[in-house]
Amino acid sequence: xxxxxxxxxxxxxxxxxxxxxxxxxxxxxxxxxxxxxxxxxxxxxxxxxxxxxxxxxxxxxxxxxxxxxxxxxxxxxxxxxxxxxxxxxxxxxxxxxxxxxxxxxxxxxxxxxxxxxxxxxxxxxxxxxxxxxxxxxxxxxxxxxxxxxxxxxxxxxxxxxxxxxxxxxxxxxxxxxxxxxxxxxxxxxxxxxxxxxxxxxxxxxxxxxxxxxxxxxxxxxxxxxxxxxxxxxxxxxxxxxxxxxxxxxxxxxxxxxxxxxxxxxxxxxxxxxxxxxxxxxxxxxxxxxxxxxxxxxxxxxxxxxxxxxxxxxxxxxxxxxxxxxxxxxxxxxxxxxxxxxxxxxxxxxxxxxxxxxxxxxxxxxxxxxxxxxxxxxxxxxxxxxxxxxxxxxxxxxxxxxxxxxxxxxxxxxxxxxxxxxxxxxxxxxxxx
Amino acid sequence: xxxxxxxxxxxxxxxxxxxxxxxxxxxxxxxxxxxxxxxxxxxxxxxxxxxxxxxxxxxxxxxxxxxxxxxxxxxxxxxxxxxxxxxxxxxxxxxxxxxxxxxxxxxxxxxxxxxxxxxxxxxxxxxxxxxxxxxxxxxxxxxxxxxxxxxxxxxxxxxxxxxxxxxxxxxxxxxxxxxxxxxxxxxxxxxxxxxxxxxxxxxxxxxxxxxxxxxxxxxxxxxxxxxxxxxxxxxxxxxxxxxxxxxxxxxxxxxxxxxxxxxxxxxxxxxxxx
Numbered sequence: 001x002x003x004x005x006x007x008x009x010x011x012x013x014x015x016x017x018x019x020x021x022x023x024x025x026x027x028x029x030x031x032x033x034x035x036x037x038x039x040x041x042x043x044x045x046x047x048x049x050x051x052x053x054x055x056x057x058x059x060x061x062x063x064x065x066x067x068x069x070x071x072x073x074x075x076x077x078x079x080x081x082x083x084x085x086x087x088x089x090x091x092x093x094x095x096x097x098x099x100x101x102x103x104x105x106x107x108x109x110x111x112x113x114x115x116x117x118x119x120x121x122x123x124x125x126x127x128x129x130x131x132x133x134x135x136x137x138x139x140x141x142x143x144x145x146x147x148x149x150x151x152x153x154x155x156x157x158x159x160x161x162x163x164x165x166x167x168x169x170x171x172x173x174x175x176x177x178x179x180x181x182x183x184x185x186x187x188x189x190x191x192x193x194x195x196x197x198x199x200x201x202x203x204x205x206x207x208x209x210x211x212x213x214x215x216x217x218x219x220x221x222x223x224x225x226x227x228x229x230x231x232x233x234x235x236x237x238x239x240x241x242x243x244x245x246x247x248x249x250x251x252x253x254x255x256x257x258x259x260x261x262x263x264x265x266x267x268x269x270x271x272x273x274x275x276x277x278x279x280x281x282x283x284x285x286x287x288x289x290x291x292x293x294x295x296x297x298x299x300x301x302x303x304x305x306x307x308x309x310x311x312x313x314x315x316x317x318x319x320x321x322x323x324x325x326x327x328x329x330x331x332x333x334x335x336x337x338x339x340x341x342x343x344x345x346x347x348x349x350x351x352x353x354x355x356x357x358x359x360x361x362x363x364x365x366x367x368x369x370x371x372x373x374x375x376x377x378x379x380x381x382x383x384x385x386x387x388x389x390x391x392x393x394x395x396x397x398x399x400x401x402x403x404x405x406x407x408x409x410x411x412x413x414x415x416x417x418x419x420x421x422x423x424x425x426x427x428x429x430x431x432x
Numbered sequence: 433x434x435x436x437x438x439x440x441x442x443x444x445x446x447x448x449x450x451x452x453x454x455x456x457x458x459x460x461x462x463x464x465x466x467x468x469x470x471x472x473x474x475x476x477x478x479x480x481x482x483x484x485x486x487x488x489x490x491x492x493x494x495x496x497x498x499x500x501x502x503x504x505x506x507x508x509x510x511x512x513x514x515x516x517x518x519x520x521x522x523x524x525x526x527x528x529x530x531x532x533x534x535x536x537x538x539x540x541x542x543x544x545x546x547x548x549x550x551x552x553x554x555x556x557x558x559x560x561x562x563x564x565x566x567x568x569x570x571x572x573x574x575x576x577x578x579x580x581x582x583x584x585x586x587x588x589x590x591x592x593x594x595x596x597x598x599x600x601x602x603x604x605x606x607x608x609x610x611x612x613x614x615x616x617x618x619x620x621x622x623x624x625x626x627x628x629x630x631x632x633x634x635x636x637x638x639x640x641x642x643x644x645x646x647x648x649x650x651x652x653x654x655x656x657x658x659x660x661x662x663x664x665x666x667x668x669x670x671x672x673x674x675x676x677x678x679x680x681x682x683x684x685x686x687x688x689x690x691x692x693x694x695x696x697x698x699x700x701x702x703x704x705x706x
Contacts, residue, residue, distance in 0.1 A: 035649065040664040065650040068663045078557040078646060086566060086649065264668050268474045287667050293470040 029058035029328040036089045037075055039315075040066045042286065043144055046348035047336070054335050060328060069093075070207075073390075080105040085320040088329045091143055094130050094313045094382050095389035098430050101134045102387040106318040109138045112330045122339075122354045130382040131316030131353075135430065140316025141337045142353035147376035148215055148310050150176065150183070151270060151278045151288070154301035156194060165193055177306040180219045183277075184245045188253045190276045198253035200266040200275035203404055206397030208262040211311060213400055215279050216242040218381060219307030224392060224421060225384055230431050232421035234399070234414045243410040247403050259404055271296060279305060282376065285369040286349045302372045304379060312380035314353065386431055388424045395420045466674035473670045488671035489679075498676060501658035506683070507569050508654060509637035512576040516633045517626060519577075520584030525614050527585070528592040529600065538589065541582045549579065553646050560647060567649035575643045580633045587632065591625025592618060627691045635684060655680045 034054075038044040044066050051062040067075065073096065079086040080103070092100055100106045113120065120128060120138065127142040156162055163174040169189055177183035191198025202208035217223065222238035225231060233239065250258050255269045267284050269275045271294040287293055288300045304310060317336065319329040335341060339354070346352040346363055355374075357363055364371050383389050399417045402408040425431055465473050467484035492498045523541075526532040533540065560571040595618050603613045619626065641656040648654060659676045662669045 040661050063650050065653070066661050067645075067657070068660050071645055071657075071660065075645060078554050081554075082558055082561045084561075086561070264663075267667055271471075272474055272476065274476070284667075293667075295471060 028325070029060040029331050032060040032088075032325045032328045034060050034062045034088045034328065034332050035065070035086060036063070036091070037065050037067065037072060037079075037087050038091055039069045039072060041144070041283075042349035043345050043351065046345040046350055049348070050341065050344055053341075054332065057335070058328070058331060060332075062332070080320055080322065083322060084324050085322045087320060088323050088325065089332050090318040090320050091315050092131065092140055092318050093315055095393060097131060097134060097140070097316070098384075098386045098389050098428075100318070101139060101385075102428075102430060105321055106139045107321050107323075107326060109141070109319065109330070109333075113138055116334060118334065122356065124353060124355055124377050126312060126377045126380060126382075127314050127353045130312060130385075131314040134385055140318045141333055142314055143317045143337075144315040144351045145353050145373070145377070146313040146315075146351065147282045147373055147380060148211070148280060148312070149282060149305050149372065149376050150303040151280050151284065152176075152301055152303065153273075153276045153296065153299055155299040156190070156276055162190075162193070176303045180216060180242065180245055180307045183306045184249055184253075187249060187277050191253050194276060196273075197255040197269065197275040198277060199249055200261075200269035200278040200280075201250055201254040201258040202261045202263050202266045202280070203250055203254075203259045203400065204262045205401050206394055209400045209404075210393045210396045211263075211313065212279060213243065213246050213396070214311040214383070215305050216246045218309040218311055219305050220245075221308045224396070225425065227384060230425045230428075232418045232425075234421055235411075235418050239414050240411045243400070243403055243414060246400070247410060250404055270294075270300065282369060282373060283351050285367065300369075302369045302376075304372070304375050308379065310376060310380045312377065312382045314382070384431075386425060387428045391424055392421070395424065462674045462677050465670060466678050468671055470669075470671060473674075488675035491669075492672050492675045492679065496658075496662075496672065496676070498658075498679065501653055501655045502679070504569065504648070504652050505638055505654040505656075505680075508572045508576065509634050511569065511573045512580060512637045513630055513633040515573070516577055516580045516584045517630055520581055520588055520629060521619065521626065522614075523581075523585045524588035524592050525618060528589050529597075529610075529618075538586065541585055545579070545582055549642060552578075553642060556643065557646050566647065567652050569652055571647045572637075572644060572652070572654070575647060576637045576640065580636055583636075584629045584633055587629045588622065588625055591622040591628075594625075595621040631687060631691065634687065638680075638684065 038047070044064060048064055051064065054060065054062055072093075076087070076090065076096075080100070090100075090106065092106065112118070118141075120132065120141070123132065123142050124145070127145055131140050131142045132138055157174060166174045166186075166189075170185075177186050187198035189198075190196075202212050217239055220238040220242040222236055222242050223233055226233055255261070255265075255275060257265070261269075263280060263284070266275075266278050266280050267287055270278055270284075271288060273295045282302055285300065285302070289297050291297050317333045319326050319333065323329045336345075337354075339356075342352055342354055343357060343360070343363070346357050347366060349367070352358070352363075358370060358373055383392060386392065395417060398420075399413045402413045403410050466488055467486070468482060469485050469487065472479055472482045523532075527537055556571075556575055557566070560566045560568075560574075565571040565574075599617050599621065600613050603617045604610075608616070639656060640654075641660070644654040644657045645660075648657060655676070659673060659680065662673045662676065
């Protein structure tokens with residue numbers, strides 16, 4: 001009798017122990033608030049539409065505050081320095097990662113990942129490297145990618161008359177340019193040929209010009225630093241050529257006012273049917289394909305940046321170290337990146353980061369341009385993960401400003417900037 | 433002489449007209465864009481004649497939760513203005529009539545405005561967070577009072593100066609106490625000044641962006657912060673921005689028309705007759 005009683009008790013205890021994670025998950029969030037600061041993008045709208053599912057399942061309230069991107073960093077930093085954060089889940093842009101990690105503002109997720117057996121191999125390796133792991137530890141789950149490449153008018157370049165003129169000019173059959181130099185030639189010629197702007201560009205300081213010009217830098221095989229020794233490499237022939245080509249296109253092929261233009265202006269120039277090419281974001285496609293917004297519906301296509309690599313940016317979900325209820329924050333991360341929820345967000349126009357979604361026929365049917373993401377990510381890289389990435393962007397913006405606005409020769413501007421770039425990496429604990 | 437006078441008139445009208453156009457044209461453009469769809473809004477060269485649409489106003493009022501943001505702005509602006517007028521009027525009366533704080537007081541009050549506001553953003557944020565007032569109307573009201581009150585006091589001191597002391601003395605002789613003099617004699621005489629101070633305080637609160645951004649969340653977001661979220665990385669909803677802007681400036685226009693007679697009357701507040 002005693003043995004039976006003992007056996008029954010043991011079985012009950014074993015059952016309760018096995019079931020306890022499920023009970024703990026809903027318990028840990030009950031009555032909590034999950035406050036998130038997000039950018040005004042389709043993923044945010046998609047999340048607003050489905051957050052009720054999380055609220056029902058976990059008994060928590062999800063409050064999403066959507067603001068313009070340029071205001072996010074200002075809002076986040078005071079919150080992260082306070083004893084408890086105003087935000088329970090963070091979305092971290094790729095060039096804040098170093099700053100946030102060095103400042104100790106984001107939690108290491110590895111223990112949770114191991115406990116809950118989260119499969120991070122679902123994500124593109126390039127995105128895990130950019131907005132996932134830092135120095136071998138996982139601090140984020142990739143949320144949103146902003147791959148860049150050539151957006152172009154396929155109706156123009158596929159027109160037989162255009163291709164015949166192209167063959168006469170360049171003595172070869174039409175092809176998407178394979179080098180940056182060829183791209184610049186084709187852009188300038190196409191603009192004159194069609195009496196349009198060859199390219200729509202965004203040279204506004206600081207974020208727009210840096211995001212765009214970094215594509216040119218990486219395409220030429222240049223980089224800000226040697227990523228092993230962290231010596232600045234902006235005075236190389238590759239960097240000089242990239243900046244020279246950029247300046248040439250601004251002066252000879254871009255739309256008027258390109259010096260002060262941002263991505264919105266690039267999108268509008270394309271949507272108004274004024275430009276043939278742009279090097280910009282894949283995420284512009286939904287707006288380019290919106291008949292309420294665009295005169296070029298069905299006429300745009302995407303191709304990888306010509307040359308070596310393109311620029312890649314991304315956002316990642318993170319848990320702030322001063323979160324009120326970090327366990328609940330983690331439950332939200334798991335839920336929002338679960339296959340089901342990630343897929344819903346993708347169908348709503350988001351920029352998914354899990355590889356399997358790009359192989360889904362329904363997703364590609366709804367968003368055909370997304371079929372190019374794999375190709376774009378294969379040859380792409382982000383800004384270096386360093387504590388002073390924001391200052392890196394400012395410094396490169398200064399260089400571009402002096403070349404474009406003050407007509408300083410690119411080689412001079414880049415050589416003069418070497419010291420500044422060098423100072424940015426001094427003593428950085430992330431670069432050891 | 434008559435010819436010269438006409439020439440001067442024409443020149444004055446031209447200058448005033450040009451200056452008015454410089455101020456009004458951007459506003460008229462915003463009004464025009466608020467009735468344009470996205471294709472028309474960004475068209476270059478622009479189409480001056482197009483079929484207007486109410487879609488932007490519909491989006492703003494129905495999808496954008498404009499009502500909540502408007503209410504937040506209104507609550508904060510009205511509360512701040514009411515408290516600023518009450519405290520400011522009392523302070524101005526004390527400074528003007530009783531020389532409270534001596535000659536240095538007016539300067540001391542203004543000295544608080546010498547600091548760039550951005551210096552105070554993070555300290556205010558941390559203080560309100562500690563007090564549990566983050567994302568509340570109270571945080572914004574307290575913050576705006578620190579900026580508005582000095583200006584209100586200064587403005588009201590100058591208006592109270594214009595109210596003859598003889599009126600105070602007459603009332604005192606008749607048995608009125610200092611507070612009665614303030615409430616029944618000085619305040620009514622300085623009504624244009626109160627109106628001007630109210631408008632100044634309201635406008636400063638209504639348009640303020642930096643502290644509203646840092647101290648509010650989704651529940652207490654004010655109009656300037658909310659409208660800025662219509663500018664996204666994937667495009668600016670320019671029609672919605674323009675429609676929100678027109679709706680946001682409507683209270684200012686109404687206030688102006690409501691009190692402009694009061695403001696004009698204040699300009700002619702004269703000196704005591706000898």
